[in-house]
Amino acid sequence: MNVDLYVLHISLVNTFVKMNVIKLHCMRSLCRQLSTSCGVFSYKSAICLENIYPKSNLSITTATEVAVDPNCPNFSGFIPIDKLHITYSSSSGPGGQNVNMVNTKVDLRFHVASADWISKDIRDNILEQHKSRITKEGFLVFRSDKTRFQHLNLADALERLRALIRAVALPVMEVSPETEEKLRKRREKNARIRLVEKRARSLTKQQRNSPSVDF
Amino acid sequence: MSFSGKKGVDKAFAMLRTLPRVCLANVRRNPGTRIKPTRGRAQHGGDKHGAGNKGSGQRQNYMRLGYETGNNPFYLRFTYEPYYKGHHLRREYPPLSLLQLQKMIDTDRLDISQPLDLSVICNTGLYKIDPHHKHFGIQLTDEGANIFKAKVNIEVQWASEPVIAAIERNGGVITTAYFDVHSLWAIINPEGFFKKGEAIPRRMVPPQDAIEYYTNPVNRGYLADPEKISWERLVLAQKYGYQLPVLENDPDYAMLTQRKDPRQIFLGLEPGWVVNLRDRCILKPTDEQLKEFYRS
Numbered sequence: 001m002n003v004d005l006y007v008l009h010i011s012l013v014n015t016f017v018k019m020n021v022i023k024l025h026c027m028r029s030l031c032r033q034l035s036t037s038c039g040v041f042s043y044k045s046a047i048c049l050e051n052i053y054p055k056s057n058l059s060i061t062t063a064t065e066v067a068v069d070p071n072c073p074n075f076s077g078f079i080p081i082d083k084l085h086i087t088y089s090s091s092s093g094p095g096g097q098n099v100n101m102v103n104t105k106v107d108l109r110f111h112v113a114s115a116d117w118i119s120k121d122i123r124d125n126i127l128e129q130h131k132s133r134i135t136k137e138g139f140l141v142f143r144s145d146k147t148r149f150q151h152l153n154l155a156d157a158l159e160r161l162r163a164l165i166r167a168v169a170l171p172v173m174e175v176s177p178e179t180e181e182k183l184r185k186r187r188e189k190n191a192r193i194r195l196v197e198k199r200a201r202s203l204t205k206q207q208r209n210s211p212s213v214d215f
Numbered sequence: 216m217s218f219s220g221k222k223g224v225d226k227a228f229a230m231l232r233t234l235p236r237v238c239l240a241n242v243r244r245n246p247g248t249r250i251k252p253t254r255g256r257a258q259h260g261g262d263k264h265g266a267g268n269k270g271s272g273q274r275q276n277y278m279r280l281g282y283e284t285g286n287n288p289f290y291l292r293f294t295y296e297p298y299y300k301g302h303h304l305r306r307e308y309p310p311l312s313l314l315q316l317q318k319m320i321d322t323d324r325l326d327i328s329q330p331l332d333l334s335v336i337c338n339t340g341l342y343k344i345d346p347h348h349k350h351f352g353i354q355l356t357d358e359g360a361n362i363f364k365a366k367v368n369i370e371v372q373w374a375s376e377p378v379i380a381a382i383e384r385n386g387g388v389i390t391t392a393y394f395d396v397h398s399l400w401a402i403i404n405p406e407g408f409f410k411k412g413e414a415i416p417r418r419m420v421p422p423q424d425a426i427e428y429y430t431n432p433v434n435r436g437y438l439a440d441p442e443k444i445s446w447e448r449l450v451l452a453q454k455y456g457y458q459l460p461v462l463e464n465d466p467d468y469a470m471l472t473q474r475k476d477p478r479q480i481f482l483g484l485e486p487g488w489v490v491n492l493r494d495r496c497i498l499k500p501t502d503e504q505l506k507e508f509y510r511s
Contacts, residue, residue, distance in 0.1 A: 043485045045478035046511045047420065049441065056442045060388065060472050062461045063449040081458050108456075150361055151377065154456040 075169035077162060080117050084110045084161075086154065091145035098148075105145040108157040112140050118165060125168045306351040306425070308373045311342055313381055314359025320367070330473055330482060332370040333394065337403045346399050355389075357381065368471045370437075373428075379435055380451050386460035388471045392437040393429050395419035398480045405481065409490040414500070417478045417486040417509060438477060485509065 044050065049058055066078040088103040112126055112134060127134065134140050144157040175183075218226045235241065253259040266273040281290045319325045324339040333352055336342050344350045352372025360381040367387045374391055382389045394402055398418045401408040421429050421438075429436035432443035452459035462468055475482055484490065487509030489498040500506055 041483060043476050043479060044510075045417070045476050045486075047438075047477045049438075049477070052438065053440045053442075056440050058441050059445075060441050060448070060462060061445045062459055062463060063445050066449070078453060081452075081456050086456070151380070151455055155454055158454070158456045 072166055072169055072171075074119055074122055074171075075165055077166070079158065079162060079165075083115065083117055084108055088150060093145075095148075102150075104148060104150045104153055105143065106150060106153040106157050108142045108144075108154070108161065109139045111138050113138050122165065122169050126165070129168060130164070303349075304424075305349065307349050308352055308354035309342075309344060309350055310354045310356045311336070311371075312356045312358035313363045313378060315341070316355070316367075316369075317359060317363050317365060320365045327365055327367045328467075328470070330368040330370065330470065332392075332402070332475075332482070333372070333399075334402045334405050334481070338405075344399070344403050346396055346403070351396075351399065352394055366467075366471075368473060370475070374434065376433075376451065377455070380455040380457070383448055383451065383459070384455070384457045386462065386465060386471075388462070389435050390437050390474060391429060391434050392475070393418075393421040393425055394480070395421075402480055406492070409492050412489060412491075414489050414509075415480060415484055415486050417511075418480050420477070437474070 049056070066076045069076050085108070087107045089105045089107065090101070090103050091099055091105040093099060112123055115123060118126075126140065130140065140161075142157040142160050144153040144160070146156050147153055218229055221229050251259070255261055255264055263273065266275075271277055278284070281288050283289070316325075319336075319339055319341060320327055324341065325331060325335060329335075333344070336353060337344060342353070344352065354373040355369075355371045355375075355378045357375060357377040360377050363381045364385060365387070366385050367382065369382065369387065370390045370392050372391060372393065374389055379389050395418065397416050401416065420426070426438075428434055430438045432439040432447045435444055435447075449459055462471060465471060473482070478486055480486070484497075485499075487500045487505060491498060500509065
């Protein structure tokens with residue numbers, strides 16, 4: 001491998017010397033080939049990333065795992081896109097030729113009961129809380145034709161899905177008996193005020209009528 | 216005296232040989248400079264002499280310019296109009312759409328087997344930057360994000376979220392980098408810069424109002440932590456609903472993750488070097504002080 005690279009380097013240099021007119025793109029490709037193939041070129045200034053971030057591993061990797069969210073321990077927010085069934089169709093509304101020809105509407109669906117990427121209790125909660133939304137076959141459907149672009153509509157549908165799962169996954173807040181009592185008192189007070197106003201209004205309306213003869 | 220057959224210098228010499236000497240009788244004023252010798256009487260601008268009837272106009276007792284007969288005049292109503300305040304500090308990034316970029320790649324104007332940056336794109340001749348007009352680089356716009364199919368390693372100066380998503384969706388890498396004005400002149404016309412015989416300068420750090428942008432992993436800034444960028448790649452993939460391509464398994468991983476140093480302008484060339492195009496060599500500094508300066 002190294003021998004081949006060395007030979008490549010020499011042949012490139014020979015052609016470089018023989019050329020009468022140096023074209024810039026040739027020179028740039030030469031520089032880049034030298035830098036990438038020989039691996040000798042390494043310039044590190046005082047503000048290189050190694051100096052700014054000494055503890056980082058400084059490489060772009062593809063993260064596959066998502067850390068657990070402390071606020072919502074049941075659901076991290078990660079959705080595997082390949083487990084969803086996404087189809088595209090043309091949107092409705094005005095737009096002429098563009099709206100007729102371009103498939104910007106996104107239909108995102110998945111079978112809730114067999115979705116193993118959501119934990120069992122969340123799945124059951126979805127089936128219970130959103131049973132009116134789930135189709136007969138057991139699919140939860142999100143349709144979006146909000147924007148003029150397919151990729152933005154897909155983002156919108158995904159966001160709605162994520163918000164739904166998070167709302168279901170969030171632990172229910174336990175209300176203390178003191179707070180419960182406070183809230184009950186507030187509701188009663190509001191009802192009283194409302195009824196007082198209602199009675200006053202009713203009286204006004206009655207007084208506008210002509211008096212009925214009372215025997 | 217016919218000068219019809221002759222052209223240019225021949226014509227000039229023939230005229231010089233044959234025409235008479237210049238004197239008062241054969242020169243003329245330029246058109247519009249002759250003042251008419253008539254006085255303003257009768258038909259030559261007489262009677263009211265363009266001043267109208269009575270009033271301040273005829274009596275030459277004019278009000279000052281802007282005076283509105285007592286009410287608060289327009290030119291005094293607004294005490295502060297800061298429309299252009301700081302305009303000399305505002306940076307502009309002329310747009311380049313993803314559609315144009317895809318077209319350039321499809322028509323072989325750009326070679327995607329190598330990293331793309333401002334110099335390569337300016338060299339196509341299809342995109343131009345003028346630092347005199349406070350242009351600071353390429354702004355990649357999202358027009359054509361839905362049809363963008365190329366896998367590139369591109370370095371621009373400004374990019375929005377859907378643009379970053381479009382490039383990363385296809386397995387590419389995008390970086391946003393800052394070039395100060397001196398470095399900008401060098402990178403937009405590298406050949407012209409090398410011909411000056413100046414040493415390649417160090418690229419300067421972004422100014423106060425730009426440093427936040429370029430250190431932010433969300434914008435894929437060149438001064439941001441690559442680990443955080445890796446995380447943001449996943450976040451964006453989740454947001455836009457595409458499967459994040461595994462860069463490490465790509466055979467072009469080395470080319471895709473190739474990056475310039477923050478002080479570097481040209482890939483493969485260090486600050487301090489002088490590129491001699493005529494003798495086809497590179498002159499590097501030998502003095503230790505200089506070397507230390509260019510490495511700082």
